[in-house]
Amino acid sequence: MARNKKPAQSPQAGISADANATTLTTNQGVRIEDNQNSLKAGLRGPSLLEDFILREKITHFDHERIPERIVHARGSAAHGYFEAYDTLTQYTRAAPFAEKGKITPVFVRFSTVAGERGSKDTARDARGFAVKFYSDEGNWDLVGNNIPVFFIQDAMKFPDLVHALKPEPHHGMPQAGSAHDTFWDFVSLMPESTHMLMWVMSDRGIPRSYRMMQGFGVHTFRLVNAQGESVFCKFHWKPLLGTHSLVWDEAVKIAGADPDFHRRDLWEAIESGEFPEWELGLQIFTEEQAESFSFDVLDATKLIPEELVPLTPVGRMVLNRNPDNFFAETEQVAFCTAHIIPGIDFSNDPLLAGRIHSYVDTQITRLGGANFHEIPVNAPLASIQNNQRDGMHRQAVPSGRIAYEPNSLAGGCPLLIGASGFESFPEVLEVDKVRGKPEKFFEHYVQATLFFDSQTAAEKEHIIAAFRFELSKVGVRAIRERMLSSLVNVSVQLAAKVAAGLGMEVPAAMSKVIADPPLPEVTVSPALSLMALPGDGGIRTRQIAMLVESGVQHASLASLYDILTDAGAVVHWVGPRVGLFTGSCGEKIQAGKSMENSPGVLFDAVVLPDGCDAVQALAGNDHTMEFLTDMFRHGKTLLALGAGRKLLDMAGIDHSLQETNKGILLAKSAKAAETAPAFIEAVAAHRHSSRNSGPPA
Numbered sequence: 251m252a253r254n255k256k257p258a259q260s261p262q263a264g265i266s267a268d269a270n271a272t273t274l275t276t277n278q279g280v281r282i283e284d285n286q287n288s289l290k291a292g293l294r295g296p297s298l299l300e301d302f303i304l305r306e307k308i309t310h311f312d313h314e315r316i317p318e319r320i321v322h323a324r325g326s327a328a329h330g331y332f333e334a335y336d337t338l339t340q341y342t343r344a345a346p347f348a349e350k351g352k353i354t355p356v357f358v359r360f361s362t363v364a365g366e367r368g369s370k371d372t373a374r375d376a377r378g379f380a381v382k383f384y385s386d387e388g389n390w391d392l393v394g395n396n397i398p399v400f401f402i403q404d405a406m407k408f409p410d411l412v413h414a415l416k417p418e419p420h421h422g423m424p425q426a427g428s429a430h431d432t433f434w435d436f437v438s439l440m441p442e443s444t445h446m447l448m449w450v451m452s453d454r455g456i457p458r459s460y461r462m463m464q465g466f467g468v469h470t471f472r473l474v475n476a477q478g479e480s481v482f483c484k485f486h487w488k489p490l491l492g493t494h495s496l497v498w499d500e501a502v503k504i505a506g507a508d509p510d511f512h513r514r515d516l517w518e519a520i521e522s523g524e525f526p527e528w529e530l531g532l533q534i535f536t537e538e539q540a541e542s543f544s545f546d547v548l549d550a551t552k553l554i555p556e557e558l559v560p561l562t563p564v565g566r567m568v569l570n571r572n573p574d575n576f577f578a579e580t581e582q583v584a585f586c587t588a589h590i591i592p593g594i595d596f597s598n599d600p601l602l603a604g605r606i607h608s609y610v611d612t613q614i615t616r617l618g619g620a621n622f623h624e625i626p627v628n629a630p631l632a633s634i635q636n637n638q639r640d641g642m643h644r645q646a647v648p649s650g651r652i653a654y655e656p657n658s659l660a661g662g663c664p665l666l667i668g669a670s671g672f673e674s675f676p677e678v679l680e681v682d683k684v685r686g687k688p689e690k691f692f693e694h695y696v697q698a699t700l701f702f703d704s705q706t707a708a709e710k711e712h713i714i715a716a717f718r719f720e721l722s723k724v725g726v727r728a729i730r731e732r733m734l735s736s737l738v739n740v741s742v743q744l745a746a747k748v749a750a751g752l753g754m755e756v757p758a759a760m761s762k763v764i765a766d767p768p769l770p771e772v773t774v775s776p777a778l779s780l781m782a783l784p785g786d787g788g789i790r791t792r793q794i795a796m797l798v799e800s801g802v803q804h805a806s807l808a809s810l811y812d813i814l815t816d817a818g819a820v821v822h823w824v825g826p827r828v829g830l831f832t833g834s835c836g837e838k839i840q841a842g843k844s845m846e847n848s849p850g851v852l853f854d855a856v857v858l859p860d861g862c863d864a865v866q867a868l869a870g871n872d873h874t875m876e877f878l879t880d881m882f883r884h885g886k887t888l889l890a891l892g893a894g895r896k897l898l899d900m901a902g903i904d905h906s907l908q909e910t911n912k913g914i915l916l917a918k919s920a921k922a923a924e925t926a927p928a929f930i931e932a933v934a935a936h937r938h939s940s941r942n943s944g945p946p947a
């Protein structure tokens with residue numbers, strides 16, 4: 251691969267962050283002799299003010315934290331590259347699409363929105379999906395989410411939205427959660443939020459992995475070619491592993507068992523060489539087409555159904571390198587929607603307009619000044635030449651006396667390059683200066699209904715359960731009622747089921763601004779269901795638990811272990827405790843995890859061992875029953891070998907009804923290897939939704 255790695259920045263002379271350096275020094279490069287004891291007047295006397303080594307160390311420590319992001323504070327990131335499938339010069343002169351096979355380095359940060367920097371990964375929330383392309387024509391930041399629409403239409407409402415969503419200001423609760431009064435108060439008064447609410451309340455709000463979610467640029471952007479011709483475009487990232495989610499009960503339990511669940515998953519996959527990959531697809535359409543749509547493409551609460559404008563696959567993105575340092579890279583990376591390059595331009599989406607300002611602005615506080623572009627992770631690979639000077643934390647050392655243009659003393663340099671430089675698309679505008687919005691922006695429900703109607707039965711039930719849960723946490727009854735009255739406009743079935751779950755009557759529908767909206771072009775869009783992207787049918791990186799105890803029939807487990815590992819799964823020996831166990835024929839088995847430190851929610855599937863003594867011992871352990879009950883009700887795959895089926899019986903799991911209990915497999919020990927293909931197929935299905943409704947009776 252030509253260039254899949256952003257080269258290390260050359261450090262300033264004398265500044266070294268070399269982890270292999272052997273000598274401990276101060277920040278002035280003075281070698282330190284004693285790093286244990288401060289300087290004192292006598293062994294039991296007072297510490298001395300002159301101890302510059304102590305003072306430097308503590309002063310630096312005192313200033314280690316920077317403000318966290320106002321939204322998307324919690325995130326995880328990785329380096330990688332984008333590879334263009336083909337030249338796209340017909341539509342754009344953007345450098346990453348200039349030629350077939352062209353490689354552009356990227357840095358990608360995934361995030362939750364509401365929670366603070368140290369909050370849990372599995373909160374119900376949208377996920378950020380921000381991509382920085384280090385193109386040879388400058389940095390291009392595509393700052394998107396895992397959801398193709400947004401809560402609001404105009405940036406003017408963003409501070410209100412975020413204030414309503416974040417912990418309530420008087421007591422600072424709840425952390426990383428939207429299930430509280432102020433959020434639902436705001437969104438129930440803003441019907442334009444309804445479409446995005448449907449997405450966030452769906453399983454998209456609790457992804458299984460950052461590697462298994464889509465990304466969307468959300469807004470309509472422009473592509474501009476070398477002739478200055480422009481088309482509109484929407485950006486879509488599709489994961490090769492498919493789109494998969496958690497179920498709510500599982501997400502809640504994972505939050506306790508491993509709050510870093512998504513961060514760990516991304517890190518471990520990349521460390522093990524399982525590089526996550528997405529395909530970039532574009533919805534390309536003309537302004538004339540856009541005008542004919544029943545909705546406005548400048549309205550970020552609306553999507554363009556793929557059935558109306560299909561995706562054109564244009565390239566793939568692979569993440570193949572973990573950051574060397576979390577703070578230096580993941581924390582200090584500054585994505586800005588204002589960062590575009592020749593060939594890409596904005597549309598007049600009023601939400602995007604506010605973002606173009608907000609991101610650069612926020613970095614100035616967050617990263618301490620206007621020179622954040624010099625921080626290595628933010629620095630472009632393209633060279634920077636301009637007359638901007640000075641400011642806090644300036645690293646560059648420009649030489650000479652010329653910092654203005656026009657100049658003659660430097661021969662006019664740096665020179666403007668004219669036609670090949672960035673030029674805003676010369677859109678013709680003859681308009682009045684007004685505050686307001688276009689008519690189609692007032693339609694709020696058609697696409698919310700489209701989304702709901704496009705879900706499978708299991709997905710619909712999860713949406714209903716999510717609304718029920720969230721609204722049950724709302725204390726003010728009038729807010730619940732108002733939200734229900736809005737949901738009636740989406741689907742009477744949805745509103746009725748949510749109302750029943752809250753012990754309420756279905757209220758009258760909220761009045762709509764547009765009573766008779768234009769007929770939608772598409773009424774069901776299979777592409778909106780998570781089931782549309784099942785993945786490649788493999789089990790690479792799937793986490794599989796093999797329960798062990800002394801006395802297990804080891805040979806059958808070992809044969810499966812090898813087959814599953816060869817198929818790319820990550821197989822763990824999980825015991826009642828960690829450490830050594832002895833198999834029935836004296837084999838030594840090291841359990842790396844215990845059911846106490848790694849409960850069932852952290853695994854995609856479990857294998858129950860054969861061996862009467864082992865099964866008896868496992869049956870007597872409370873953790874085993876909890877482990878199996880959770881895995882059953884979350885629709886995971888369970889395989890019981892030989893006597894292991896007794897554990898299913900004891901957990902009350904009916905394995906006789908194969909229709910309702912798909913993904914529960916039984917095999918004799920001698921047939922363990924033969925069962926592997928069926929087991930792999932069941933694990934690849936991700937989840938068996940027929941049984942995720944509740945615990946076994």
Ligand code: HDD
Pocket residue numbers: 319320321322325359360361377378379380393394395399400404405408467468469550583584585601602604605608609610612613
């Ligand atoms: Fe935003 C961060 C995505 C609307 C203002 N936003 C931020 C990040 C993502 C998004 C992924 C985290 C970037 C990172 O990893 O560092 N934001 C979106 C999407 C939006 C959106 C997809 C709608 C389509 N955002 C939006 C609006 C505004 C902001 C309308 C303000 C007018 N967003 C910000 C911000 C943040 C941010 C305050 C916080 C930290 C940062 O920018 O760097 O400026």
